[in-house]
Amino acid sequence: MKNLLTALSLLFATSTLVAQEIPSTNLKTLDGQSINIQDAISDEGPTVISFWATWCKPCIKELTAFMDYAIDLEEEVGAKVLAVSIDDSRNSARIAPMVQGQGWEYTVLLDENQDLKRNLGIVNVPFTLVLNKEGEVVWKHSGYSPGDEEELAEVVEEVAAGYDPSH
Amino acid sequence: MKRLLLFTWVIFSAIGSFAQEQNTFGGQLHGNFQLDGQLYLRDESIDPTGEFYPDERFLGQGYANFVYSDGNFSSGLRYENYQNVMLGFPEGYRGEGITYRYLKFKQDGLDITIGNFYEQFGTGMVFRSYEERGLGYDNAMDGVRIKVNPVSGLSLKAVMGRQRFYFEKSPGLLRGIDAEYNLSKELFPKLDSAGLRWTVGGSYMSKYQRANDPFLVLPENVAAGGVRTQVSKGPWAMQIEYAYKANDPSADNGYIYKDGNGILTNVSYSKNGLGIIAGVKRIDNMSFRTDRNGSTIDMLVNYLSPTAQVHTYALPALYQYATQINGEEGIQLEANYKFKRNTALGGKYGMLLSINYSVVQSIDKDYVDPALDTLRTLQGYYSDPLIRGDIPYFHDFNITLSKKINTKLKLNAMYLNLFYNRSVLEDGLGDESILLNPDGQKLMSGDIFIVESLYKVRRKHYLRTEFQHLSTRDDRGSMAMALAEYSIAPHWFFSVQDIYNYGNPDEAQRLHYPLASVVYTSGTSRFQLSYGRQQRGIFCVGGVCRVVPPSNGVSFSLTSSF
Numbered sequence: 001m002k003n004l005l006t007a008l009s010l011l012f013a014t015s016t017l018v019a020q021e022i023p024s025t026n027l028k029t030l031d032g033q034s035i036n037i038q039d040a041i042s043d044e045g046p047t048v049i050s051f052w053a054t055w056c057k058p059c060i061k062e063l064t065a066f067m068d069y070a071i072d073l074e075e076e077v078g079a080k081v082l083a084v085s086i087d088d089s090r091n092s093a094r095i096a097p098m099v100q101g102q103g104w105e106y107t108v109l110l111d112e113n114q115d116l117k118r119n120l121g122i123v124n125v126p127f128t129l130v131l132n133k134e135g136e137v138v139w140k141h142s143g144y145s146p147g148d149e150e151e152l153a154e155v156v157e158e159v160a161a162g163y164d165p166s167h
Numbered sequence: 168m169k170r171l172l173l174f175t176w177v178i179f180s181a182i183g184s185f186a187q188e189q190n191t192f193g194g195q196l197h198g199n200f201q202l203d204g205q206l207y208l209r210d211e212s213i214d215p216t217g218e219f220y221p222d223e224r225f226l227g228q229g230y231a232n233f234v235y236s237d238g239n240f241s242s243g244l245r246y247e248n249y250q251n252v253m254l255g256f257p258e259g260y261r262g263e264g265i266t267y268r269y270l271k272f273k274q275d276g277l278d279i280t281i282g283n284f285y286e287q288f289g290t291g292m293v294f295r296s297y298e299e300r301g302l303g304y305d306n307a308m309d310g311v312r313i314k315v316n317p318v319s320g321l322s323l324k325a326v327m328g329r330q331r332f333y334f335e336k337s338p339g340l341l342r343g344i345d346a347e348y349n350l351s352k353e354l355f356p357k358l359d360s361a362g363l364r365w366t367v368g369g370s371y372m373s374k375y376q377r378a379n380d381p382f383l384v385l386p387e388n389v390a391a392g393g394v395r396t397q398v399s400k401g402p403w404a405m406q407i408e409y410a411y412k413a414n415d416p417s418a419d420n421g422y423i424y425k426d427g428n429g430i431l432t433n434v435s436y437s438k439n440g441l442g443i444i445a446g447v448k449r450i451d452n453m454s455f456r457t458d459r460n461g462s463t464i465d466m467l468v469n470y471l472s473p474t475a476q477v478h479t480y481a482l483p484a485l486y487q488y489a490t491q492i493n494g495e496e497g498i499q500l501e502a503n504y505k506f507k508r509n510t511a512l513g514g515k516y517g518m519l520l521s522i523n524y525s526v527v528q529s530i531d532k533d534y535v536d537p538a539l540d541t542l543r544t545l546q547g548y549y550s551d552p553l554i555r556g557d558i559p560y561f562h563d564f565n566i567t568l569s570k571k572i573n574t575k576l577k578l579n580a581m582y583l584n585l586f587y588n589r590s591v592l593e594d595g596l597g598d599e600s601i602l603l604n605p606d607g608q609k610l611m612s613g614d615i616f617i618v619e620s621l622y623k624v625r626r627k628h629y630l631r632t633e634f635q636h637l638s639t640r641d642d643r644g645s646m647a648m649a650l651a652e653y654s655i656a657p658h659w660f661f662s663v664q665d666i667y668n669y670g671n672p673d674e675a676q677r678l679h680y681p682l683a684s685v686v687y688t689s690g691t692s693r694f695q696l697s698y699g700r701q702q703r704g705i706f707c708v709g710g711v712c713r714v715v716p717p718s719n720g721v722s723f724s725l726t727s728s729f
Contacts, residue, residue: 023195023236031364031399032349034322055477055708088297089290091472093406093433094501097442101503101521113287114297119234119241121197121728123300127691142691142728146621146629147656 020137022049022129023119027084028110030096037082037116038135040109045078046159047131048152051111051122053087054094059126060102062144067104069153077160081106086114086125128152132159139165194237199728201300202229205253210719212678213700219254219716226253228260230300232267239273255706255715256303257464259333266331267307278314283307286326288345288370291470292410292429292453293393296330299708304464307331308341320351330457330466337466339376339457345369366397374457374468383422383544389415391427391455391469402438407431410469412455418462419454419493421597423547427452429471440505448474449496451530451550464711467492473710474499475525475563478583481666482615482635482648485702486587488527488561490710493597494550495560497527516571524564529556529591529598558601558608562586579619587611589642593705593714613639627656638670645670660686666702692727 025037041047050066052059063083073079083106085095092110099108111117120129123142130139130152139155141148155165204227209220227250234243245267252260269282285307287295298305310328317323324345330337347368352359371392378385393410412427429450436443455468474497475488503521506513531554535543565583572578589609590596601608615637622630633650650664666680682699703717 020195020197023197023241024238031404032366032397033364034349055479057479088295088470088472089287093404093435093446094444096404096437097435097444097501098503099442100437100440101442101505102519103440103505103517113285118232118243118285119197119236121199121232121234123199123201123726123728127728140691140728141657141688142726143686143688143693145652145654145656145660145686145688146623146631147627147654150627151657 021135022131022137023116025111025116025119027116028092028112030099030108030110035109037084037109040082040107041131041135042078042080043133043135045080045133046073046156047135048079048081048156049084049129049131050081050106051084051086051117051125051127053085053125054091054098055087056125058144061146062126062128062149063104063106064102065146065149066152067106069149069156070106073153073156073160077157079156079160083108084111084116085109086111086117088112130155130159130165132164194235196233196235197729198231198233199726200229200231201724201726203227203253203722203724205718205720205722207254207718207720210700210717212675213702213717213719219718221251221254223251226251228253228256240271242268242270244268252303254718255713257333257713259465260303262334264334266305266334276315276317280312281310283309283331284312284326286312286324287470288324288343288372289347289368289393289395289408290431290472292408292431292450293370293391293412293455293469294326294341294343294345294372295468295470297470299711302464302706302708302711302713304708304711305331306467309336310341319353320349322347322349330468332458332466337457337461339374339459339466341372341374341457341468343370343372345371362400364397364399368395369393372468374455376457376459378459383416385416385459386414389413389455402436404433404435404437406433410453412453415455415459417454417456417459419456420452421547422544423452424545425452425547427454429453431472440507442501442503444499444501446474446499448498449530449552450490450492451494451552453494454492464713471710474527475561475710476501476523476565477707480581480615480617480633480635481650481664482617482637482646483563483565483583483585484707485637485704486585486611486613487705487707487712488525488563488587488710489592489705489707489712491527491529491560491591494530494532494556495527496530496556497525497561499523499525514570515573519567519569521567522565524562526562527560529558529560531556532598534599556598558588558591558598558605559586560588560591575623577621579617579621581615581617581619583615583617585611585613585615609642611639611641613637613641613645629654629656633664640670640672643668643671643676658688660684660688662686668702691729693725695724697722 070081089112126144128141132138158165206225230247232245247266248263249260267283271280285296296306296308308328312326314324327342350365373390375388378387391412395408397406408431410429414424416422431448433446457466471490473488473490478484501523506518508517531551532548534548567581569579617635619633631652635648637646646668648666652662654660662684664682671677680700680702684697686695698721700719704715705712706715
């Protein structure tokens with residue numbers, strides 16, 4: 001047990017040396033094509049990765065509330081939003097109709113086996129990450145309460161302007 | 168312990184290489200942590216005899232996950248701790264230990280995992296290994312998985328191992344392969360130019376469990392297989408999956424030798440603010456476990472998703488549908504439409520309309536006469552897919568409108584009509600015993616109205632309210648619920664709610680169920696403290712459910728991830 005704890009604390013210590021990036025993981029697009037998350041991340045502006053599921057009400061509220069901001073952020077600072085669904089492959093058939101019905105204009109990706117969710121150590125959805133244009137994770141947030149979308153929009157603007165909101 | 172040391176060593180060496188070549192690679196460590204606890208208070212009105220009141224008074228459980236990845240290498244582990252397991256979770260979780268650890272690497276096009284992994288073939292009708300922590304569900308594999316993409320568009324998976332059974336392993340082994348082919352642009356340019364996307368797949372899974380029954384000759388090897396296809400063109404998409412399982416006498420099916428099968432289809436259309444999906448499902452005798460004597464949520468090999476909407480509002484969630492693995496047939500229709508901005512119905516901001524209908528019933532079963540003893544043991548029943556089953560299990564029709572009224576106010580309204588067969592879904596009675604005494608069925612039907620509002624008090628300050636009403640004469644009778652939540656982004660969240668079961672046929676049970684919570688969030692960490700009374704109910708995720716006993720007390724939950 002002691003060894004384990006030592007190993008873990010060492011891991012903690014070393015990991016802080018390097019900025020977090022998104023581990024290479026394969027996802028699917030809505031039409032069933034395979035895509036690596038690293039190829040979906042923008043290298044021209046901030047990328048928002050929002051984990052959601054069709055059965056998760058706070059997730060849908062967050063994505064709906066953030067839509068108004070996302071349109072502006074895309075135009076103004078070139079931000080890209082990836083809505084990554086963790087629905088299993090049965091529910092994934094429901095995603096496209098839902099996205100259209102909600103009027104979302106995000107890039108929707110499917111993490112059917114929850115590999116990316118696990119690789120990033122995410123417990124529950126909704127979970128949101130913001131990446132700078134170098135692909136480094138600079139902000140993370142778990143859960144959603146109304147008003148969080150305002151905070152997220154501010155963070156994206158800061159990241160686009162070159163500030164690191166984690167400091 | 169030995170294995171743990173080995174694992175630690177591997178992580179160490181991984182760190183070693185990472186520390187040296189940090190500039191080239193830069194490994195990533197991610198992890199998460201959750202701790203839940205509840206102090207239970209004795210409450211004689213919800214639990215007169217004290218049967219649900221735990222001896223420990225305080226129960227707590229937690230886990231932590233760590234994933235380290237560096238280029239083509241990754242590894243991870245999870246530590247779990249139950250002191251003791253909380254009420255409503257499976258009691259098999261007792262104690263503490265490392266329940267999940269793996270090493271994974273990619274080399275020469277091979278993607279190899281040793282140790283624990285989660286995987287699924289297709290929609291999971293033949294095989295799905297997954298975890299749902301809120302449910303206490305975890306059938307992680309422990310073994311080997313190999314994934315490879317030999318040619319563009321083709322992906323192959325092979326798995327072998329045993330499943331997790333709490334702190335032990337399943338008695339049976341699993342061996343399976345899956346192939347999925349995405350008809351690629353390079354080989355089929357005509358499909359691509361016609362805008363057609365086409366995927367086909369097939370899977371095979373075999374389980375082995377030793378058999379030593381004095382009366383029955385039980386098959387030790389049981390095979391299951393499935394084929395599937397997904398086609399999409401423009402706004403249209405279609406999915407079909409068919410699965411078959413060879414004879415597999417089990418506690419679930421009453422040790423009959425009948426084979427099992429299932430079919431799942433979906434057609435959808437999505438374009439310009441309109442999304443429609445229609446699905447049909449039929450399953451017959453598809454219980455598949457690595458222990459033929461298993462029950463509840465233990466050691467399931469496959470996953471049969473529910474043909475019903477998952478509700479998150481509190482009152483509809485009291486009557487959630489759970490998939491009946493021994494047989495069911497159902498349809499689901501769902502339509503979402505966004506009325507555009509600046510139209511008569513859309514108003515200034517547009518309006519969302521969603522309609523959902525699902526209905527599930529038993530499959531046709533023509534039982535073999537018990538007098539024909541041998542044949543009955545062999546076959547149990549015959550089923551004609553073209554004949555409707557007699558026992559209604561569930562239906563749900565609901566319609567929801569969401570509209571932003573002005574910059575300050577958003578409204579949501581929902582109407583739901585519900586039918587729920589409690590004998591099947593709560594008591595787990597089989598079709599045969601229900602057909603013997605159809606009048607003895609406990610049925611529940613009701614109507615639910617919900618109005619939800621979200622009001623922006625000022626920047627980052629929001630007030631959300633919910634009013635819900637269930638009217639029914641069945642089961643616990645009518646209930647009314649009110650909820651208010653105040654959130655101050657990004658940190659604070661306060662919530663109070665009360666459910667009043669004013670229509671309970673038992674006057675002593677016309678109780679209030681108040682609950683108050685405070686949540687503090689900072690980045691990826693979240694702390695929640697709640698105090699109140701919880702109704703008995705069924706908690707479900709994805710059609711898999713567990714029963715939650717009534718309780719009263721103070722609970723907390725801490726989650727964090729990095």
